[in-house]
Amino acid sequence: MSQSRRSVLQGALGAGAAGLLVGGAAPLPAARPRAAKGVELGMRWLGVAGWELTFAGRSVLFDPYLSRMPYAGADGALDPALPLRPDPEAVEHVAEKVLTGVPELILVSHGHFDHLADVPHLLSRPGWSGRRVRTLCDGTSRHLLGAMGVPASRMADVVPVTGGDHLQFDGYSVEVFRSLHSRQQDYTSFAPGTRDAVPERPRTLGDLVEGRTLAFQLSVEGGPSVLLTGTSNVAERELAGARPDVAVVGMSGHEAVHGYPDRLLAALGSPSLLLPCHHDDMVTPLGASGISGTVSSGAVAALKQAAERQARGDGTRVLAPRHLELLDVTAPAAT
Template identity: 80%
Template sequence: MGQSRRSVLQGALGAGAAGLLVGGAAPLPAAHARWQSKRSKGAPLGLRWLGVAGWELSFGGRSVLFDPYLSRMPYAGEDGALDPALPIALDPEVVELVAEKSLTGPPELILVSHGHFDHLADVPQLLARPAWSDRRVRTLCDTTSRHLLAAMGTPAHRMADVVAVDGGDHLQFDGYSVEVFRSLHSRQQDYSSFAAGSRTAVPSKPRTLGDLVEGQTLSYQVTIEGGPSVLLTGTSNVAERELAGARPDIAVVGMSGHAAVHGYPDRLLTALGSPSVLLPCHHDDMVTPLGDAGLARSVASDAAQALERAAARARPDGGTRVLVPRHLEMLDVMAGA
């Protein structure tokens, strides 16, 4: 990474991250009646968008990470398309700086939706952080992602806490549960999939973007005892029959290209029963550095608009609201509920 890139991010975070990190909670519109009673019972839940599909969930001084990818490495060839032959170009200084300055603290849990570079690549560095060495951090992912994490040099003591899961798992943690759903990856315009494939054993160290293969794509629903439930999706596709009955209060919806996927996101909202709050994700350009003055312009505005139209079709009464996150800004999803 060039020094100028680090300096830009350091300056933004050091100055309170004007336009990026907001110290006060951003209030949400009034939430659906089904979780009104949770406001007084549960700890406040904060959601911080890390860019691409990445999120931090923060509650009661604890946190869970989902698809934390901060390196924002080059991914496109000369034609502008995803190029699987490009080298993996991690940005360890940015990962460390954001982890130090912007995250709540050591996560209890890291959730990984699938093995692609923009979801998995920074997880080994985060797990190896010396500042988190005295805290137990579990990771949930599919078997392919577990093998890729080992191949990328994840410390052995952390690998002992990398748990391979599949759709149908519903795991209980202290004060919250995590339900795992089988999902699908989005399709490219020609209906193909980027870096498809799986790994049944630990491969050689991945060196190109295409070496980080998808495996099985998963979605996760985190339900806080006495608080809201949050569905986290990392791609813009849906296996709707897998999600039937999930009924999250909040849904984080992947909104990368989905023209080849029939009826998305309407089928997603129908399967979920129209959550109270929707948050788009995976709708930035994936490469503009965190802290860059043009970062906000890297976000596709039509992603939120597409969600708003789908929400209006699903809930003409306005009971489903779409919020537009900003990079590294904490949203308090209980405020105003």
């Protein structure tokens, strides 16, 4: 295990962030001094599968879904026939008041509404005009973004990627992995399908189809690496050799998926820090006083139990993030 992984610093900037340690490690305080020569990395949970990563004066977004629109039919299940009802005010509030700044990169795991639906609004913000914002996604998501009215000037920077891509940026790299979407209890997936051309403008939740699901690993030079997943499934052979310091783990329903999340953690070699996501109710507005109560404690416990089963003696921390609070995850530079 690298020096960076052994000594990754994990802190929570924000009272009450709950850390759960496994593998016999001593408890860490809520915040740690920054390591000399280390690159500071901040992570902010945006709800559902969304995250903001900040480092070296820059920002990267992953699956930024902020509208939290109604999704359930009368039976409480996902209803693909429900209309898309984005909430521009909610998106603007987070973009203006919460995000660190204009992102230089947006990563999209797949085309479903709770991952993609607010990207067109973000890319069309007047406040971001004149600043280059690249988007990495699969080809289906790119076609859907075009159908939802992303300006041509922005579409030029929507880059289709696939598993196996490893792209170099200024001071960091992004590796792309083929992944899989979660399975419902009847073994089906919500709104499957691909788009080989720009379709008609999407009107319903089901019009935003999955496409090809991806995972991303962002590695900061002189800092930690973070694996970002947006679903509760894994193609573990695709992750062979990936050794992130931090793993964002989708923890929505996975009863129909064999051995998840144990297979994911085994493939990754037990990262130092695990952050569950996609385990809230998806509809309570961000900033609402009761939003923390919509997080599934069972999902957090399931991830902790998987980490305990996979522990190899170095200790793995499972940290349950709070909506919109900033986490400090900093690794020292290699010596």
